[in-house]
Amino acid sequence: MAFTRFFMLPVFSGLLLVSGFAQPKPSLSEISAYSFEIYKQLHQYPELGKKEFKTAALVRDELKTYGFTKFYEVDGLPTCVIAELDTRKEGPVIAFRAELDARPGKEKSGVAYASKIDSLVHSCGHDAHTSILLGVARLLNSRKQLLKGKIYFVFQPAEEVKGGADDIVNSGILKKLNIGSMYALHAASGLDVGKVTISPGYIMAGSNYFTIDIEGKGSHAATPYEGSNIPVVASKMVTTLSSIPALNMDISERPAVVSVTHLEAGKSGGLNVIPSQAVIRGTIRAYEQIDEPFNGRPSISDIIRDQLAPFCAIPGVKCNIDIRKGSPPTYNSPELFDHMVPKLIKTFQGSIDTTPHRGMFSEDFSYYTKGIPCLYFGLGIAKENLGHANVHSEEFSVHPDTFRYGIELFVRIAEVQ
Ligand SMILES: [Zn+2]
Ligand SMILES: [Zn+2]
Known part of the structure; x- marks a missing residue:
């Protein structure tokens, strides 16, 4: 079937063959292009929460292609992929999280790579988050001699349905891995590409x-x-x-x-x-x-x-x-904010808006924020005619230039620890 053939092809090796840049240390722009290729695949083949089997398989295959060998399972959550990057140097243990699941619904975004699955659509941008995190994993793994500590990449199922983050927290895996801080980003409709929002304290209901x-x-x-x-x-x-x-x-x-x-x-x-x-x-x-x-x-x-x-x-x-x-309010640790954000403002090439903001949306990342110092960023996705429609709407889309900034943000977080 077209789905299996196209979807299961490791994009990493495919892109290398096409573009011929088989250098050991790919650049941010090369990784961003790669990440967008992944995004287009995920976007065309959305899967619902706890059923993200092909998405999880793609994630795992790509990670293996970059050289990741250590993965962790979560009981009762077979589509969860947690991968470890061990720099073999003393240092902080941090985690990045991206969601895997799509939503029921139709797509009227007008993009050429719209959903090919009937009544399923990535209308919350989780496919963008996953592709960005894969890009981050690939880039950081290629530069791990410059980093310290351990970095975990948490590809979480089921943000849109019951379970997911709370299942991961309740499994005890984060404690077992000794994760000291955790980071996530979310596509922010209407926010310009290149802009990121972050503020301390409670941010979502x-x-x-x-x-x-x-x-x-x-x-x-x-x-x-x-x-x-x-x-x-x-x-x-x-x-x-x-x-x-x-x-x-x-x-x-x-x-x-x-x-x-x-x-x-x-x-x-x-x-x-x-x-x-x-x-x-x-x-x-x-x-x-x-x-x-x-x-x-x-x-x-x-x-x-x-x-x-x-x-x-x-x-x-x-x-x-x-x-x-249901899920608790989402809390950005003020101490982690004070520790990280000034350094990010100096190094991140986009702009960081720290204006305090609270919304009545909710998010299951909140389950992590209850137990671990966390930061949850809004990522600008709007440029030209894309990225303006609200999440969960049929018109929702993400501008291709988004990926570069999402990847860079997480890479900087790992670098400035
Ligand atoms: Zn959503
Ligand atoms: Zn979402």
Whole structure:
């Protein structure tokens, strides 16, 4: 099949043959071109979280081609690839992380190397992160006599679905490898190519989820007074939920968003029937623990339950409110920021913007940031007509000049340790 033949070809050796630059120390521009070739392959053949078998095989094959021999497994996560670069000199133990997974969806980016897999697309830029990290691994391995300590390259499955980072953390592998600091970058839509953002402290919210099952008495549509009018009750609950942060919390002190993302009732489709059930699902983004009181005031979970209580107390209506915690907020270590960022500002050829910024997006890199000093960078991907559309949109794209800056950023981090 075309997929297997094209996808499994090690790009490293292929590119060397084509371009003929078989020098032991490839330049940054050669590595950037190589990285973009990898990206085009990954982009055309996206795979969902925990099913990134061909992507992981490509990553492993490429790493072996550069001379990597030591790999680590993570129990229950077969598509995870962790590779070791040991300089055999005393020094810090650091790790770089890139994600492997794509998302369900269509692609309307207009690029020639668009997804060839039906209903799957790399709309979060993880293919760019993986190709960049492969470029970094190749470049650093070719210059390891200039480095010290150990560097681990963590190619992580399943950022977009449950598991992934938390599985890796829970496996204990990072502790076993004695990793002292960890770094990641993410494609930042609309940020110019050559620009990087980084700020200390909390930068992204934690994500939490809720499911509310509502049940009551159905009725004929002509006699709503005989039943519980569950669609009406559910709609009022949606309005209440969506306005909780604005009306019930001091959002300048405790930023939070409650978004309903799924509302379902009347599955039978009958237009003369008022259904007896509805389901509301959604997400809570916040910087606090949603099940813990905040400065003596009720927790977000308690506020949600209190605000929904009147609806659930309507005679004949029963509610089941399930609130689950997801990934924690993402935290950039201020000490690591102070140690690394001034040195990066001096050496990185792009520009580094340290303006404090917080967003309500979330990211499973946060699981690493809970236990290890970490830095998470935004990487500019916008130039000309590419890189402007939001992540997760059908139009999402990454400009080819991005790769050079992503690779250089990580290489500098390794160099200035
Ligand atoms: Zn994403
Ligand atoms: Zn992402």
